[in-house]
Amino acid sequence: MKALTKLPADAGICLKPxxxxxIPSKVDGHLWFEVHAENxxxxxxxxxxxxxxxxxxxxxSIHGVGASLGGPKPVNSEHLKRLASLVNSVPSAAFSEHIAWSGTDSNYMANLMPTPITSESLVRTASNIEQLQDAIQRPILIENPANYLxxxxxxxxxxxxxxxxxxTGCGILLDVNNLFISANNTGIDPVKYIRDLDRTVIGEIHVAGHSVDPIEKDLLIDSHDSEVASGVWALLNDALSHIGSCPVLIERDANLPSFEVLLAERNIARNLILQNNKVAGYE
Structure with a gap:
């Protein structure tokens, strides 16, 4: 199998049609993009x-949202064939998926449901990851969820x-926004979480905007519909200080601004990568 990721250790943007x-002809550094596979x-x-x-x-980078890796059943074989076809037809430097479940049998939900953190679920989820990796013939990155309960x-x-x-030999996509949300909603320690991960297996980082639930005002929602919050930027900086140089993606899926606005956010992430490189003595 190929290496976990060939993305540049720079900042990228979630690309929409x-x-x-x-896309400008010239930008600072090594711009990269990520798209949702299902589109x-x-x-x-x-x-x-x-x-x-x-x-x-x-x-x-190709980012899947529908494999249901943490679901109760094996990954749908037709979905695997279509993912493999996409990977074979579009040059890509990385492939990632969520640790979540989104359907069972022929029933699908438009949400990423929580995967049980149990020994039984571990075996089933590992098997599904291996299914996906075998289908696309490369290791994938698995993303930590946003938790609400x-x-x-x-x-x-x-x-x-x-x-x-x-x-499974997979790697990790560390979603810092998801971790920030989980810390707020469930009380986990986000800094300890990051330091419990082997930094050598983290192949990509995500940051995004979130929102406050309109009813439960103490609950944060992974909405991807606004600019990255200051607390998420701070947690990203902490993550980079532990992980080192790593590709960082700006996610935006709703209330889509101009490309120039996204590029400006991308440059904030890029500067944090460069600053942490300097502290670590890489430059």
């Missing part, structure tokens, strides 16, 4: 052709993630 024609599982067409062209000019567990979530890495 609305911005396909807004490109068609056979041909102008959207896929445009993505293929962009992937020839910029490093690309506290459940009974057999181990900590960070232990669960590291056990999956050990069993």
């Amino acid at each position: 609305e911005h396909f024609d807004d 490109y599982l068609m056979q041909g067409g102008p959207r896929l052709e445009k993505l293929q062209d962009i992937a020839q000019r910029f490093p690309l 506290t459940f009974k567990t057999d181990m900590s979530e960070s232990e669960f993630m590291m056990s999956l890495v050990s069993k």
Whole structure:
């Protein structure tokens, strides 16, 4: 199998079709993009052709949201075939998926449901990760969830993630926004969580905006509909001080601003990467 990621240790942007024609010809550093796999599982067409062209000019990460790796059943075989077709048709530097479940049998939900952090679930989730890795013939990165409730567990979530890495050879996509939300909603220690992870298996970091639940005012929602919050930037800086140089992605899925606004946020992340590099003596 290939290396965990070939993304540059720079900041990237979650790319939407609305911005396909807004990408400047020159930017600072090594800009890269990430797209949601499920938006490109068609056979041909102008959207896929445009993505293929962009992937020839910029490093690309493919991020899945529908494999249901933490679900009660094996990954849907037809979904695996379509993911493999996408990976084979679009040059990509990394592939990632959520540790969550989103359906069972023929029933699918438009949400990423929580995966039980249990020994039984660990075995099943590891098997599903191996299914996906075998289908696309590369190791994947698995993303930590945003948690809204506290459940009974057999181990900590960070232990669960590291056990999956050990069993399958996958890597970790550390979503700092998800971790910030989980810390607020369930009281976990985000700094300890980060330091419980082996920094050598973290292949990518996500940051995004979140919102306050309109009813439960103490609850944060992983909405991806606003700018990155100051607390998330601070936690990203702490994560980079532990992990070292790492690709960082700006996620935005709703209330989409102009590409220039996203590029400005990307440059904040880029500066944090560079600052931590200097502190560590890389520059």
